Amino acid sequence: WVQHILTYDNVNSTMDVAREAATSGAPEATVVMAACQSRGRGRLARSWSSPEGSLSLSILLYPSEDKLQSLTMMAGLAVARAISDAALIQVDLKWPNDLLIRGRKVGGILVESGYVEGRQFAVIGIGINVNLDAMKFAEIADIATSLSVESGAEVDVLKLLRGIIVEAEALYVNFNSQGIYNEWRQRLVTLGCRVTAVTGKAIIEGLAEDVKMDGSLIIRSDDGRSHNIIAGDVMLRHV
Numbered sequence: 001w002v003q004h005i006l007t008y009d010n011v012n013s014t015m016d017v018a019r020e021a022a023t024s025g026a027p028e029a030t031v032v033m034a035a036c037q038s039r040g041r042g043r044l045a046r047s048w049s050s051p052e053g054s055l056s057l058s059i060l061l062y063p064s065e066d067k068l069q070s071l072t073m074m075a076g077l078a079v080a081r082a083i084s085d086a087a088l089i090q091v092d093l094k095w096p097n098d099l100l101i102r103g104r105k106v107g108g109i110l111v112e113s114g115y116v117e118g119r120q121f122a123v124i125g126i127g128i129n130v131n132l133d134a135m136k137f138a139e140i141a142d143i144a145t146s147l148s149v150e151s152g153a154e155v156d157v158l159k160l161l162r163g164i165i166v167e168a169e170a171l172y173v174n175f176n177s178q179g180i181y182n183e184w185r186q187r188l189v190t191l192g193c194r195v196t197a198v199t200g201k202a203i204i205e206g207l208a209e210d211v212k213m214d215g216s217l218i219i220r221s222d223d224g225r226s227h228n229i230i231a232g233d234v235m236l237r238h239v
């Protein structure tokens with residue numbers, strides 16, 4: 001599946017390198033990896049910090065329309081499975097695709113798509129705090145963590161990378177949208193929690209009831225109304 005892995009010491013963002021690769025006709029499953037990114041980006045136009053010791057990669061795909069909708073779920077699952085395997089820790093997903101360990105963010109996923117010469121492409125971006133010591137999180141220790149902090153040992157980055165690629169391939173090549181949805185839904189810590197969701201248009205408080213096959217989140221607000229959230233930020237309220 002993966003024939004090309006482009007590795008760099010430092011790039012602005014592996015997302016941009018993967019997009020450029022698409023424009024120059026790079027094959028399906030071209031992987032772009034960088035030791036550091038100087039302008040890493042996250043969801044909702046946020047910046048993403050990728051110091052040495054983190055894993056930053058992008059995977060270029062040319063998905064069919066049915067697969068496109070499942071890519072975010074697929075990526076979340078592939079990474080969660082690979083982390084559990086490489087670092088022997090349980091990873092949860094927070095809607096839409098934050099990777100959490102014991103409630104703290106250890107990584108995130110960003111899916112972008114576009115067209116090149118009339119053909120749809122997508123880039124899955126994966127950022128994981130792998131071997132970053134606790135000092136790096138001193139200021140944000142209540143919201144962020146790393147695999148090495150959580151497992152108490154250095155994690156083999158190459159093993160983790162291999163695991164992500166193997167899991168992603170399994171999900172993508174033997175595509176089963178129902179299976180992907182079921183496992184993703186099961187791993188979401190968000191469901192059943194009281195949440196505050198901030199979207200471009202509104203702030204909605206209520207119970208995170210379920211997710212739909214298209215990945216959107218259903219929140220039941222206290223007035224009994226049901227809201228379908230496609231994109232936004234969700235804060236979990238622990239009661």
Ligand code: BTN
Nearest residue numbers: 013040041042043108109125127
């Ligand atoms: C998020 O949690 O908002 C998503 C973060 C995604 C970060 C990764 S790191 C590799 C790839 N390159 C980027 O610039 N972003 C993604």
